[in-house]
Amino acid sequence: MNNGLAGTTLRVNLTTGEIKRFPTDDKLFRRWHGGRGVIAKLLYDEVPRDADPLGPENIFIVNVGIMSGCYIPSGSKTEFGSISPLTNGHGDSNMGGHLGPMLKFAGYDMIIFTGISPKPVFLYIDNDTVELRDAAKYWGVGSLDCEEQLKKDLGEDFEIATIGPAGENGVLFSCITHDFGRQAGRTGQGAVMGSKKLKAIAVRGNRSIHVHDLESLKKQVNEIIQRTKIHPNMEPWQKYGTSFFIRWSNDNAVLPAYNFKTTYYEDVGKIDGDQLIEHCLITHKACFGCWMNCGKYTKAVVEGKPVVHLEGPEYETAATCGSNLGMKDINHVAYINWMMDNLGMDTMSGGGVTAFAMECFEKGFITKEDLEGYTIKWGSLDDVEHFLDMVSHKRGIGEWFAGGSKRAAEKIGHGSEKFAMQVKGQEMSGYDGRWAPGMLLSYMTADIGAHHNRSWTITVDMAEGRESIEGRANIVVYLQHIRPLFDTWCICRLFWGELDISPEEIVESLNHISGWGITFDEALRTSEMIWNLTRCHYLERNRDIGRVFDYPPARSWEDKIPSGPGKGKGVTMEQIEQMLDDYYEARGWDNNGNPTREVLEDLGLDFAADNLEKIGFLGKPIPGGVPPVRGEKYKPKAF
Amino acid sequence: MVIYLKAGSELRERLKPDIDYYTRRIKTEEGKTIREILADIGINPALVAFVYTSGKVKGLQYIPSDGQNITLQPPVAGG
Numbered sequence: 151m152n153n154g155l156a157g158t159t160l161r162v163n164l165t166t167g168e169i170k171r172f173p174t175d176d177k178l179f180r181r182w183h184g185g186r187g188v189i190a191k192l193l194y195d196e197v198p199r200d201a202d203p204l205g206p207e208n209i210f211i212v213n214v215g216i217m218s219g220c221y222i223p224s225g226s227k228t229e230f231g232s233i234s235p236l237t238n239g240h241g242d243s244n245m246g247g248h249l250g251p252m253l254k255f256a257g258y259d260m261i262i263f264t265g266i267s268p269k270p271v272f273l274y275i276d277n278d279t280v281e282l283r284d285a286a287k288y289w290g291v292g293s294l295d296c297e298e299q300l301k302k303d304l305g306e307d308f309e310i311a312t313i314g315p316a317g318e319n320g321v322l323f324s325c326i327t328h329d330f331g332r333q334a335g336r337t338g339q340g341a342v343m344g345s346k347k348l349k350a351i352a353v354r355g356n357r358s359i360h361v362h363d364l365e366s367l368k369k370q371v372n373e374i375i376q377r378t379k380i381h382p383n384m385e386p387w388q389k390y391g392t393s394f395f396i397r398w399s400n401d402n403a404v405l406p407a408y409n410f411k412t413t414y415y416e417d418v419g420k421i422d423g424d425q426l427i428e429h430c431l432i433t434h435k436a437c438f439g440c441w442m443n444c445g446k447y448t449k450a451v452v453e454g455k456p457v458v459h460l461e462g463p464e465y466e467t468a469a470t471c472g473s474n475l476g477m478k479d480i481n482h483v484a485y486i487n488w489m490m491d492n493l494g495m496d497t498m499s500g501g502g503v504t505a506f507a508m509e510c511f512e513k514g515f516i517t518k519e520d521l522e523g524y525t526i527k528w529g530s531l532d533d534v535e536h537f538l539d540m541v542s543h544k545r546g547i548g549e550w551f552a553g554g555s556k557r558a559a560e561k562i563g564h565g566s567e568k569f570a571m572q573v574k575g576q577e578m579s580g581y582d583g584r585w586a587p588g589m590l591l592s593y594m595t596a597d598i599g600a601h602h603n604r605s606w607t608i609t610v611d612m613a614e615g616r617e618s619i620e621g622r623a624n625i626v627v628y629l630q631h632i633r634p635l636f637d638t639w640c641i642c643r644l645f646w647g648e649l650d651i652s653p654e655e656i657v658e659s660l661n662h663i664s665g666w667g668i669t670f671d672e673a674l675r676t677s678e679m680i681w682n683l684t685r686c687h688y689l690e691r692n693r694d695i696g697r698v699f700d701y702p703p704a705r706s707w708e709d710k711i712p713s714g715p716g717k718g719k720g721v722t723m724e725q726i727e728q729m730l731d732d733y734y735e736a737r738g739w740d741n742n743g744n745p746t747r748e749v750l751e752d753l754g755l756d757f758a759a760d761n762l763e764k765i766g767f768l769g770k771p772i773p774g775g776v777p778p779v780r781g782e783k784y785k786p787k788a789f
Numbered sequence: 790m791v792i793y794l795k796a797g798s799e800l801r802e803r804l805k806p807d808i809d810y811y812t813r814r815i816k817t818e819e820g821k822t823i824r825e826i827l828a829d830i831g832i833n834p835a836l837v838a839f840v841y842t843s844g845k846v847k848g849l850q851y852i853p854s855d856g857q858n859i860t861l862q863p864p865v866a867g868g
Binding site: 380381382383385386389390392394395397398399402423424608609612613644647648649650 | 795796797798799801811812833835836838839841844846848860861862863864865
């Protein structure tokens with residue numbers, strides 16, 4: 151058994167109610183590192199290619215990885231995975247908080263849910279006691295309210311993950327909520343839980359985790375603690391979290407406003423970090439094993455509505471549900487944040503879908519008659535509240551939007567797909583890539599659709615020249631290898647990017663915990679293996695050449711930025727095509743964006759090459775062979 | 790006058806600290822903004838989201854005083 155693992159994997163058949171325990175497969179973890187990696191392999195192996203993501207054949211996995219729960223900076227993450235109903239490909243998403251560590255303390259590394267329960271249930275875990283319990287009284291209850299109720303019923307010391315009405319009703323961008331404000335938001339994992347009638351997971355445990363070399367780990371981490379305590383960026387991080395970057399994004403023409411029409415928001419001063427701290431902040435909040443406290447526990451006070459408590463809005467929500475909706479009051483943004491949290495919707499996709507509806511209404515593509523007599527206008531909190539109610543309950547045209555903006559555009563027509571701001575069905579995060587071409591390429595090529603945490607290049611774009619696309623592909627590939635590693639190890643990446651903890655140091659911690667004795671280059675290679683497998687899986691499920699899935703919506707190249715510091719800037723279709731050519735070359739894929747046998751075999755994915763070949767989507771051999779190192783080998787100058 | 794700029798992460802390498810691991814002593818003229826000072830020492834101001842001094846966040850238009858300690862905050866990906 152690997153050190154760092156709790157030792158047991160649970161398989162929960164929701165159809166029959168049978169719960170089986172297995173020794174955790176340490177070879178599987180050693181090869182795929184846990185978290186996103188193990189999830190990618192299990193989804194590839196176990197889910198039939200034609201399985202409905204919301205049907206009984208999809209599986210839903212909770213994985214805690216090797217490092218979560220251990221004595222390291224912010225080893226707090228829990229990774230969830232299933233075939234995404236939003237993208238119809240490999241889906242994974244993670245959250246901070248305390249759930250993952252508690253799951254390990256109870257003795258479990260992974261839970262694999264199969265089938266569909268005949269009635270609403272929640273999984274109850276208290277060390278050796280593992281039971282499916284009736285959830286009838288919690289069904290229909292908001293995510294945050296349900297967590298509060300379960301804590302009252304079971305005990306404050308249980309860690310709980312819930313879904314809300316959106317997940318129960320099959321809204322495809324539903325999230326999983328934990329710790330009253332930590333979400334696994336992306337790829338619709340909450341919808342998969344809902345389809346399985348799984349309302350919540352409640353865990354309590356008090357065991358320890360054995361690590362390979364505790365003394366070396368303690369020595370290393372104690373040194374990191376001393377070093378980061380005096381890091382100059384620690385104090386502003388603790389005080390403000392991520393919300394302070396709203397103004398910077400606006401100043402530098404990457405903040406989405408009015409459904410990504412522009413990148414300049416004239417009312418940014420009404421929704422930025424200053425406003426959050428002054429009007430909403432109650433206290434700071436941290437995840438397990440973290441002394442950064444970047445979470446902000448807040449309240450929203452809006453006349454005529456109940457005072458509500460939440461965590462956030464952090465940057466992404468302030469962008470996607472603030473400037474992108476034309477909101478002009480931080481309390482209104484916080485209230486939308488709370489509504490989406492309690493309904494159980496991802497705020498990034500939820501904001502993107504709502505902004506898309508606002509633009510459709512503005513253009514007359516949807517009307518008051520479609521909206522039960524309401525409007526959906528920029529900046530109107532009441533309109534948003536009514537719209538989200540329609541979407542979360544799939545009432546009327548709310549059902550169209552419950553499938554995300556791509557599916558809604560197919561129903562609405564009028565060429566609205568041009569401004570459905572998504573890739574592969576998943577809405578963009580809180581950055582516009584028209585004057586940050588590396589960021590646009592990151593969205594285009596991310597394996598789970600348009601998500602910033604696979605690769606975030608905006609400072610690279612600024613440092614290397616925002617008009618140029620040169621060199622972006624190699625950097626995007628590099629970042630797509632390093633950033634998802636954190637989701638594989640189930641730890642937070644903020645200590646890396648913000649407090650100078652190097653990836654090499656993190657690999658050292660991994661070795662102290664696991665005893666694997668690997669290098670950073672080996673870790674990057676594992677990440678590349680995972681990336682190629684999720685690409686193969688996507689092609690096998692969606693049956694076309696890869697390139698057709700990698701284009702952004704037409705607004706990205708047809709519309710130049712109309713206002714602010716980025717006025718007149720934008721990329722061309724020729725640049726987009728060139729970036730894709732460069733990207734595929736950097737990955738060793740063919741010009742269609744299909745992985746080649748040479749790369750797949752180099753990574754030990756012979757089986758995936760065989761499967762792609764059978765369906766006719768294996769990449770054609772590259773003249774001159776594939777590059778021995780895909781992407782930047784070493785850290786770019788800026789990222 | 791003299792100010793003391795501090796930076797970590799990628800910005801630290803660009804700042805080239807000389808006082809300690811994070812800090813560089815900068816001789817500059819009174820009345821200059823942080824944006825102007827950054828440009829003077831060859832740091833692209835776009836790579837600095839804001840500055841932090843005396844417990845408060847300030848924009849790049851901030852004009853520092855003699856002897857002030859100022860932390861440069863790089864932008865990051867949120868979420």
